[in-house]
Amino acid sequence: MDTDRTRGVLLGLACGDALGRPVEFMSAEEIADEHGRLDHMVGFGTWNQPAGTITDDTEQALCIARSVAEHGEFRPGDVADRFVDWYDSGPFDIGRMTVRSLSRLKHGATWDEAGQQVWENSPEGQNAGNGSVMRCAPLAIPYAVDWDTLVDVSQQSSQITHADPRCTWGCAVLNLTIAGLLENNDTPLADALDYVSSDAPDELTEALEPVARGESLDSLETSGYVIHSLQTALHDALTATTLDDAIVTPVNRGGDTDTIGAIAGAVAGARFGASHLTERWVSAIGEANELETLAGQLMSSTK
Template identity: 75%
Template sequence: MDPDRARGVILGLACGDALGRPVEFNSASEISAAHGRLDEMVGHGTWNQPAGTITDDTDQALCIARSLVERQAFDPADIAARFVAWYDSGPFDIGRMTMRSLSRLKHGDTWHEAGQHVWEQSREGQNAGNGSVMRCPPLAIPYASDWDHLTEVSRQSSQITHADPRCTEGCALLNLTVAGLLDDADTPLQEALEYVGSDAPAELVTALEPLVRDDAPATLETSGYVVHSLQTALHDGLRAETAEDAIVTAVNRGGDTDTIGAIAGAVAGARFGASQLPAQWVAALDEAAELESLAEELTTVG
């Protein structure tokens, strides 16, 4: 595996997250009015944090990556415990389903029960957020060549907080696509869809199949709904001509900018490598050194 592209997955995710953080929940027109085309790390804005600040997307990806490296295997109970410790630290940004699931973990649910219980108690429209797909790409690095195992661990990593099949299979499809990119697949998304097959919910397949055909949907939505986030982020991550353009395009669409930027960044990072990310973006990340180190160590896990 090309170590530059492994680092690209992790650093691309963090750069997309941090670039999108100050404009999260803004519309495309609001971003344009305030920044023109936002292509540099800026401070304040949504959550009122310094430039380059990461959010829950990268924080949880770090929990997964640290666990993989320290345990030298996928350990969902350990990852769940790290999520709870992060939750207890008082993060400024946390998704609703994630918060409810981590609260249940604190009160005795096991890692495979918490997300299931929250999902069963959530009505349609509030039960399939993007909170697990945004954090899952670190898994694609150690298991890039073992698609059976990568599919299983991707689903389980989602199950901790997001048990809806659109989320569990969304994580599998995203990670298989990233793994394909790391392995120089010609049609990574198509191969991922074929591998998951009928396990993927029809709504997810219907949203992603046009991307395989280079047939862009008329409208790319930017909500926190997992199907919207994956469709838009994969569109930008797979089609852009540079890693920078993938992330900038995704973020400037508005909406759930940090998460769609993070997913697009992980995909583009796998395509182009960390060396193709703007150096000033990476320099703005306080966590850059650890992210780079973890990415390299992830290649030796398993």
């Protein structure tokens, strides 16, 4: 496997997260008024943090990556413990389903119960957020050539906080797509959708099939609904002509900018490789060295 592409997954995720962080919740028009085309790391804004600050997307991806690097395999209970430790550190950005699930974990629920209970108590419209697809990409590296296991671990990583099938299968499709890119496949999203077509929810596959066919889509949504976030991020990551554009385009659409940027960054990082990232972005991110080290460790954990 190509080390530049594996580093690209983790660094691309972090760059999309950090670029989008100061403009999260803003509209495209508001971003344009304030920044023109936002293509560099700026400080303050939403969450009032210094330039290059990562958020929950990268923090939770780090929990997964550190756990797999340490144990040489995905252990959902250990990842759940790390999520709880991170929650206890008082993060400034954390999603609603994640707070509720991690709180249940703290009070004794097991890794496969907490998210399930929260999901069963959430109405349609508030039950399928993007909080698990934004963090699952590290798993695509060690399990890139073992697709059955990659599907299982991706779904389990979602189940900890997001048990809806659109979320668990969304993680599987995203990671199969990244795995295909790491293996240099020409049609990574189409291959991923083929692989899960008999099991994944129709709503998910129907939203992503036009993206896989390379159709230009008129309206791309930027909400935190997992299907909107995945459709927009995969569209931008797979159609951009440069890695920077694959990240800058979704961030400038507004809405859930950090998460859609993070998903697009992980996919496009696998597509282009970390050496294509703007150096000033990477050097703004305090966790960049650790992310590079982890990418190497995840590769050597390859099953």
